[in-house]
Amino acid sequence: MSDPILSIKDLRKTYSNGVQALKGVSFDVKKGEFLVIIGLSGSGKSTLLRCINRLHDPTSGQITFNNSGVKTEIASIQHKNDIRGLRKNVGMIFQHFNLIPRTTVLVNVLMGKLSSVSTLRSILGMFSKADKDDAIKYLNLVGIKEKAHIRADQLSGGQQQRVAIARALTQNPKILLADEPVASLDPATCHVVMDYLKKVNQELGITIICNLHFLSLVRQYATRVIALKDGMLVYEGDPKNIDEAWFEKIYGAGAKEVHIN
Amino acid sequence: MSQKKFELPMRRLVLDGFSFSFLVMVMLFAIFNPTEEQQLNLQFNFNVFIGSFLVGMVISYLLNASGVKTFGEHLFQPDYKKAVENRPMLKTFWGWHFIGFMLLLIIVGVFKTKFSIVELLNEDGFGGAKRLFAGIAEPNWQILPRAVLNMVETIFMAFMATILAIPFAFVFSFASARNIMTGKVSFAIYLALRTFFNVTRSVEAIIWAIIFSVWVGIGPFAGMLALMVHSIASLAKQYSEMVETVSDGPIEGVQSCGATKLQTIWFAIVPQVVLPYISFTVYRWDINVRMATVIGLVGGGGIGTMLVQYQGQAMWQEVGTIIFVIAVVVWIMDQASAYIREALK
Ligand SMILES: Nc1ncnc2c1ncn2[C@@H]1O[C@H](COP(=O)(O)OP(=O)(O)OP(=O)(O)O)[C@@H](O)[C@H]1O
Ligand SMILES: [Mg+2]
Numbered sequence: 092m093s094d095p096i097l098s099i100k101d102l103r104k105t106y107s108n109g110v111q112a113l114k115g116v117s118f119d120v121k122k123g124e125f126l127v128i129i130g131l132s133g134s135g136k137s138t139l140l141r142c143i144n145r146l147h148d149p150t151s152g153q154i155t156f157n158n159s160g161v162k163t164e165i166a167s168i169q170h171k172n173d174i175r176g177l178r179k180n181v182g183m184i185f186q187h188f189n190l191i192p193r194t195t196v197l198v199n200v201l202m203g204k205l206s207s208v209s210t211l212r213s214i215l216g217m218f219s220k221a222d223k224d225d226a227i228k229y230l231n232l233v234g235i236k237e238k239a240h241i242r243a244d245q246l247s248g249g250q251q252q253r254v255a256i257a258r259a260l261t262q263n264p265k266i267l268l269a270d271e272p273v274a275s276l277d278p279a280t281c282h283v284v285m286d287y288l289k290k291v292n293q294e295l296g297i298t299i300i301c302n303l304h305f306l307s308l309v310r311q312y313a314t315r316v317i318a319l320k321d322g323m324l325v326y327e328g329d330p331k332n333i334d335e336a337w338f339e340k341i342y343g344a345g346a347k348e349v350h351i352n
Numbered sequence: 353m354s355q356k357k358f359e360l361p362m363r364r365l366v367l368d369g370f371s372f373s374f375l376v377m378v379m380l381f382a383i384f385n386p387t388e389e390q391q392l393n394l395q396f397n398f399n400v401f402i403g404s405f406l407v408g409m410v411i412s413y414l415l416n417a418s419g420v421k422t423f424g425e426h427l428f429q430p431d432y433k434k435a436v437e438n439r440p441m442l443k444t445f446w447g448w449h450f451i452g453f454m455l456l457l458i459i460v461g462v463f464k465t466k467f468s469i470v471e472l473l474n475e476d477g478f479g480g481a482k483r484l485f486a487g488i489a490e491p492n493w494q495i496l497p498r499a500v501l502n503m504v505e506t507i508f509m510a511f512m513a514t515i516l517a518i519p520f521a522f523v524f525s526f527a528s529a530r531n532i533m534t535g536k537v538s539f540a541i542y543l544a545l546r547t548f549f550n551v552t553r554s555v556e557a558i559i560w561a562i563i564f565s566v567w568v569g570i571g572p573f574a575g576m577l578a579l580m581v582h583s584i585a586s587l588a589k590q591y592s593e594m595v596e597t598v599s600d601g602p603i604e605g606v607q608s609c610g611a612t613k614l615q616t617i618w619f620a621i622v623p624q625v626v627l628p629y630i631s632f633t634v635y636r637w638d639i640n641v642r643m644a645t646v647i648g649l650v651g652g653g654g655i656g657t658m659l660v661q662y663q664g665q666a667m668w669q670e671v672g673t674i675i676f677v678i679a680v681v682v683w684i685m686d687q688a689s690a691y692i693r694e695a696l697k
Contacts, residue, residue, distance in 0.1 A: 144608055171612075178610035189605030193623045202619060206610025214618045255605070262609055 094157050095119035096266065096298050097143070102152035102166070104138050104322075112138040114322040115152070120266075125292045125299045127309050127330070130319035131342060136302040139319065140268045142166070143300070144181040145174050156180070158265060179206040182259030182297075186271040188251040190243040196254050197239040200226040203261025222261075229257040233287050249280035256287055260295070267291065269301040273308070285312050306333065364416070364424035365409040371423065371453045372408025373401050378456055415445070423449040487668025488675060495670050499658065499677045506654030507681065509572045509647075510640035513579030518633060520584045524549070525591030526617055532595065545588075552585035557643050558650055565651040575652025579640050590632045591625070598624040631693045638689040645678055 097120035104113040112135045120126055128136050141147040143154060145168065154165035158180060168174055182203070190199050204222045205213055212218075230236045233253035238246060243254055252272060259267055269288060273281040289312055292299045303309050309316055310330045318326035318341040326337055333341075377400065380386075391397070416425050426446040441447035461467075471477060524545060526532050533542035560578035568574050602620040611619065648656015655678060662670040 146604060146608060175610040175612065178608060181608075183608040185601065185604065185608075187601050189601040189608075191602045191605065191620055191623050193626070194619075198619075202606050202609045202611070204609075205606060205612075205615050205619070210612050210614045213615055258605075258609065268608075 096122040096157050097300075098153070098155040098157070099143075100153040100155075102139070102142060102154060103150045104135070104142055104147065105150045112322055113142070113149075113152075116319070116322070116324050118317055118324060118327060120298060120300060121315075123292070123296050123298055125289070125301070125312060125314045127313035127316050128300065128302045128319060129304070129306070129309060129316060129341065130325075134319040135322040136319055137270050138322075140183070140270050140300065140302060143266070143268060144178055144183055146183075156266075175206050179262055180265045181268060182262045182264035182266070183268040183270070184252065184255045184259055184272050186274045188248070188255045190251055190254055190258075192242075192244040194243055195240050196230065196235070196243050196246070197223070197226055199243045199254055200230055200239075200257045200261050203229075203258045206262065226257070226261050229260040230254070232260065232290075233257050247280075248276050249283055252276065252284050253287060256284075256291065260291065260297075264297060266298045266300065269299060271302045271304065274304060281308070288312070306338070309333075361416075361425070361428065363428040364422070365412055367424035367427065368412030368422045368449075369405045369407075369409035371449070372411060373404035374453070375456060376404035376408075377401060378460060421446045423453065426450075484668045488672035490669055491672035491676055492667075492669035493673060495673050496677070499655065499674050502655040502658045503677050503681055505572050506575075506644045506648065506656065507641055509576045509652070509654055510579060510637055510644045513576050513583055513640050513644075514633060514637040516576075517580050517583035517587055517636070521587035521591055522629070524584070524588040525595055526621070528588060529592040529595035531598075532617065532621075549585040549588050552581060553589065555582075557582040558647055561647040561650050561652040570651035570653070570657075572653030575644055575647045575654060575656075578647055578652060579643060582643070583636055583640060587632060587636055591629055594625045594628045594632075595621060627696050631696045634689045634692045634696075638685045641685050642682055645682075 099119070100117045102113050102116045103111070105111050116135075116139065128139065130136050138147060142149045143165065145165065149166045152166055156163040156165050156177070163177065165177060168177060191202070201218050201222060203226070204218060208218060208222070227236060227239060230239055233256050235246075235250055235253050235257075238250065238254075243251060246254065256267075267288075272288065273284050276284060285308060288299060288301065291297050301313075303313075310333075313330045316326065316328060316330045316333065317324055318337075320341060326333070326341060377397075380400065412422050412424060415422055421444065423446045426444075441450075528542055528545040528549065530542065533539055557578050560581050561575055564574035564577040565571075568577065598621050602624065603616055606616055606620045644652065644654055645656045645659075648654045648658070649660045651657065655674060659671065659674045659678075662674065
């Protein structure tokens with residue numbers, strides 16, 4: 092097997108209010124896998140993802156990013172421009188979609204090009220033809236090309252999340268981070284969105300790291316699972332091997348699995 | 353249970369202390385009936401004031417400590433205590449404290465404004481007022497064209513002041529928003545700008561008009577500059593308050609795409625604030641038209657300057673015409689700006 096695309100070592104994050112969200116987490120992410128992170132609310136899942144694209148700054152530890160042989164030490168990037176460069180390679184989608192209100196779907200998707208267009212050109216709205224074609228291409232991939240000129244806040248939740256996926260894909264990322272991408276969607280829509288993520292993973296070969304709450308989804312989509320508890324890694328392995336005992340260890344004694352479908 | 357840090361209820365003590373020292377001062381004035389020279393002895397009076405102020409604070413502290421609730425305590429107590437209040441106001445100490453304080457303020461107010469029913473009903477003065485009203489009620493329509501012309505000048509004074517204030521206020525609004533100015537240097541800039549705008553705003557537009565009419569000469573340009581300065585400070589404050597309430601989602605969204613600070617502001621924040629901005633700006637224009645009228649009185653040009661000329665010569669019929677024109681325009685502006693703001697919601 093080739094080198095891992097991400098290698099995380101002893102990652103720690105203490106927020107300014109003293110909360111230790113991550114207490115030394117280490118794991119590798121293989122290229123092309125669909126890694127799912129599970130764990131109770133507050134176990135540090137979002138913090139972990141946000142350290143990877145530096146929306147948060149890790150307190151200590153290493154996050155090594157292997158971009159086809161070129162290695163970057165994410166945790167120690169200092170300069171703003173280098174963080175921008177990193178984010179070009181790491182896309183992210185969010186629970187609440189985080190699209191821009193009062194703005195068309197197309198412009199939202201073009202945001203994916205912000206890191207490669209100069210500030211002045213982008214503010215004047217001067218995106219190139221190629222950039223626009225790219226945006227349309229990815230809107231097409233998530234099946235909502237015809238919505239390009241509609242305001243993003245007019246779409247349904249599922250459609251908004253697909254716009255968010257298209258936006259992230261327009262960055263042409265190597266890794267896609269997904270922070271509970273379906274937590275605010277109904278069960279049916281939830282599968283639509285997860286299926287698009289699977290498609291992105293399998294057809295475009297983009298590595299996905301995804302926080303999820305429902306184990307039924309984990310079993311269906313994940314190629315590998317890690318579990319966090321109180322900021323520490325407590326499980327790493329195949330989704331099919333999460334049995335009752337592991338479930339209790341991750342979610343606490345007496346917890347029951349809920350099924351959606 | 354955690355040990356709560358001992359804190360003096362400062363707001364309560366200041367209010368109670370002030371009400372007590374006020375009482376003491378009024379009583380001293382009533383008893384000694386000081387001469388004007390004694391009234392102007394600021395140093396001495398200030399010392400008496402501060403002395404009784406401190407005594408009042410101590411009294412307030414002791415009263416509240418022994419379970420008697422003062423007006424200051426009633427006003428500034430935390431919400432959870434307010435919830436259990438059930439006695440009628442007239443059966444409480446704080447109620448009488450409040451009523452006594454208000455009565456004292458009103459009595460002093462009557463003296464200070466030389467309140468006089470006699471003057472109000474004085475034959476001569478009343479006759480003058482009657483002539484004035486008669487004049488105003490019978491406007492001289494001959495000067496209407498000039499009044500309209502001057503009103504147009506006033507409206508454009510207000511319009512230009514608003515338009516020219518927009519770009520400055522727009523840029524400054526981000527530089528004086530707490531959620532954008534993170535980091536040490538930015539925070540210093542934020543504080544400096546906030547202070548600067550607060551000071552600028554607390555100087556009334558009419559004062560700015562006096563300053564500018566000395567600087568660039570009496571006329572609409574001075575009035576426009578005065579309104580502009582005031583508008584920049586007011587708009588920047590209102591705008592920046594909007595910026596501080598935007599939701600973080602879109603900001604994170606574009607930042608995760610690698611946006612620079614400017615791109616983040618432009619793409620994630622501006623779309624969230626643009627409607628309120630327009631709404632504030634329309635309202636500001638409305639306010640500026642009214643202010644421009646007043647500013648004219650001190651030489652800011654437009655209809656106000658015209659008004660003050662006729663008023664000086666006691667030409668009440670002409671004044672009536674001008675008041676009519678102002679009233680109509682202010683009413684129209686008020687309606688129009690309300691409709692526009694409604695449509696922008
Ligand atoms: N910006 C922040 N400042 C301070 N503390 C934070 C911040 N963000 C998260 N935390 C704290 O860090 C811990 C981990 O939070 P995190 O959001 O990573 O958990 P999570 O696993 O994503 O939970 P959820 O499933 O509810 O999203 C929590 O105790 C949380 O209160
Ligand atoms: Mg989370």
